[in-house]
Amino acid sequence: DAGITQSPRYKITETGRQVTLMCHQTWSHSYMFWYRQDLGHGLRLIYYSAAADITDKGEVPDGYVVSRSKTENFPLTLESATRSQTSVYFCASSESLGTASYRGAFFGQGTRLTVV
Amino acid sequence: ELKVEQNPLFLSMQEGKNYTIYCNYSTTSDRLYWYRQDPGKSLESLFVLLSNGAVKQEGRLMASLDTKARLSTLHITAAVHDLSATYFCAVEGSNDYKLSFGAGTTVTVRA
Numbered sequence: 001d002a003g004i005t006q007s008p009r010y011k012i013t014e015t016g017r018q019v020t021l022m023c024h025q026t027w028s029h030s031y032m033f034w035y036r037q038d039l040g041h042g043l044r045l046i047y048y049s050a051a052a053d054i055t056d057k058g059e060v061p062d063g064y065v066v067s068r069s070k071t072e073n074f075p076l077t078l079e080s081a082t083r084s085q086t087s088v089y090f091c092a093s094s095e096s097l098g099t100a101s102y103r104g105a106f107f108g109q110g111t112r113l114t115v116v
Numbered sequence: 117e118l119k120v121e122q123n124p125l126f127l128s129m130q131e132g133k134n135y136t137i138y139c140n141y142s143t144t145s146d147r148l149y150w151y152r153q154d155p156g157k158s159l160e161s162l163f164v165l166l167s168n169g170a171v172k173q174e175g176r177l178m179a180s181l182d183t184k185a186r187l188s189t190l191h192i193t194a195a196v197h198d199l200s201a202t203y204f205c206a207v208e209g210s211n212d213y214k215l216s217f218g219a220g221t222t223v224t225v226r227a
Binding site: 031033035042043044045048050058059090094097102103104105106107108109110 | 147149151157158159160161164166204206211212213214215216217218219220
């Protein structure tokens, strides 16, 4: 199915464990993003990628690592999970503005992560 | 740092009446987006506004952008229950596709 999918949808992990959230899009969009959504903070950008092998930090990158070896995948890894990383994580992708069908970023269903 | 402020944060609407949500942002930008989020769901794109004076309409929703005033409005006409959701505006600060979001406006439509 076309679109952007995240896995897992729900995850409970222990403090100190490494956990990876997966994101896959089928549109071949150049741009991909990871946001976290927290009550009182709205959505904040963690990392983004402009193309395969090009990534850069967003507003709240500490404690997270990303990679993008293929255009369609953009996994987010929490190297050593902390309770403050309990959140809902959204992956998003976007095509370039120059396309006639440009509609901005499309968001995945989200991953609800709880760190205990 | 680009800051995006929405108001009000909570809006209780009466069915059939008109309302406006405001989105102010702190630095120059001519790319602004409106999203809708239902509880426990993802964000759905509503409008893409890419130039000063842009106006987009879909059903009972109309969005506009004034880049000189750094202001966008989302106008709701004759509110209906189906419009109950949280609405976010998001701004691109440097034409780099990275979004800074407002805190969201939670809309509840009552009979």
